[in-house]
Amino acid sequence: MNLFCVGLSHHNANVETRERFAGNPETGCALRSSGCAEALLLSTCNRVEIYAASEKRVSTDEIARCLVRESDPHHFAPPFYRYENEKCAQHLFRVTSGLDSMVVGETEILGQAKRAYEAARASGAAGRYLHRLFQRAFRVAKQVRTRTEITRGAVSVGSVAVDLAQKIFSDLRNCKVLVLGAGETSERTVRALVSRGVADLRVSNRSRERAEALAFAVNGRAVAFEQWAKQCGEIDILITSTSSDLPLLSREKLAPMLRDRIDRPLFIIDIAVPRDVAPDVNALDGVYLYDIDSLQSIAEQSLATRREQIAAAEQIISEHVAEFGELMARGSNCSAQASEHPPVGIVEQGS
């Protein structure tokens, strides 16, 4: 039995091309007709891949024809890649471990691969060969995550801010957040915080309408701009992104407000340029001030750490590829007499 993978990813095809070959309702039948005994379609926003097992070789063009959403009048030849047997296993192990992702170490792909496999198994599209391949891939991904630091740290400004907030407060559900300035970046950060359970949101902006609009969008409440400073005694997280030329918050202004909340930390995320909060505020006990540069620097540091871990992750993968190769060789010998071919179906995963 021949295991192979044919696909397109963000490395070699733009989104238009990936869309064009994202599969269609007839893909399953077409793959079966082309000779695939087992097949699984992994379709995410960054990749479209077919993992299949077949007795005879199925050409890349045939797979491409099975995937195309509509006939191509321009005879466009997309740059499909193809991996066979051990190379196929190696590629899948790299994919599920996040090494082939746009953001190295991202973990979403593992969930997508698991859902694709589960659905294919339930429909009978995946049989023993893909079962072995995918179960091994999930094991490899787990090992890579636990034995290296490939998934460590956040790699975007918003997620860094959320990670830091969790490192200070642990549970964000009881945190009170004040957003000062209703800009796009602060909205993204707020949404990231909401996704981690923040429920008490207050929005303040020079323009009352914009404050109310953002408050409505994130299920918070608007606070008059003249009143925002008074909130500093109550809140846990302050996100500022106003267009003020001068700092709105200084050490002298904040210090008296902190006296009654000495045992509660205050996390300030200043994403305004020029900055809204004077840098010496960070020297106050219990205050943690991060500006856009420090958040970006942490994101870059995390990304660099992840890249440093690639070699260690590749080592784990190559060990598993070798083991898997031996397993497949033994399996092929045993199954030489078997003639059972599971039915082929197709399952598509959204990104």
Place this chain on the structure above:
Amino acid sequence: MDRYLLIVSTICFLVAIAHTVLQMRGGIFRPMRFNFFAVGLGFIFQTAFLSIRGHVLGRCPITNLFEVIVFVAWSVALFYLIVGPAYRLSLMGAFTAPLVVFLQLFALFAPIDNPHRERLPANPWLEFHASISLVAYGAFALACIAGVMYLVQERQLKTRHLHSIFYHLPPLTDLFAAIIRLLWWGFALYTLGLVSGFFVGEPLPWTQIICAIGVWFLYGLILQGRYLRWFAPKRVAALCIIGFSAALTLLWGITFTTQTHTP
């Protein structure tokens, strides 16, 4: 024979330290279960040591400075095994092991294991007083360790230089909650030990009484200061370290200078 058990126990704690150091040098720091099991194994050997000593002495094995130090190290490991998993502070093992190793190496190498010439008579109140006070020391020691962890985490957040360990340390609020709980546990046990000291039926030296009350006041002050918001969490964490250092020094002073009064 019993000293060999203590040596094996110390090796278990050393293995936990070596594992942590190797991981940190590799840029990876995952405490996982290894530290917990290494400390757990070390604890079993400590218990075996104390059990054999107690059997030989026919009483709680805290008759000299050597045994007192080992008993404190045992209390530290005990509290870690109770508190660590409960508050998801598995990383505490990486911080607990060095303290236990320091205490046990000192006990093993210093010439302080001096047996009493005569078999000491059993005094249940005195044994209860001394042992419960030493268990309280275990709680204070762990509060000190949590304080160190808090300061490490706080420092990284302040300076914005996040090292590998940052991602494995618990959040500040969790650490602070653990510190306060350990302080309350230690304070309650220490109070119990102090009160039981009045029932021992033997005159205790004034220096010992004053020092014991001094330690009680120190921890009472930290807790009261926290309750009245005199101290920020960072100060409480620092005071836990200072408090335990002072308490340990006083313990050494008490035991060393008044060994004849120790049961």
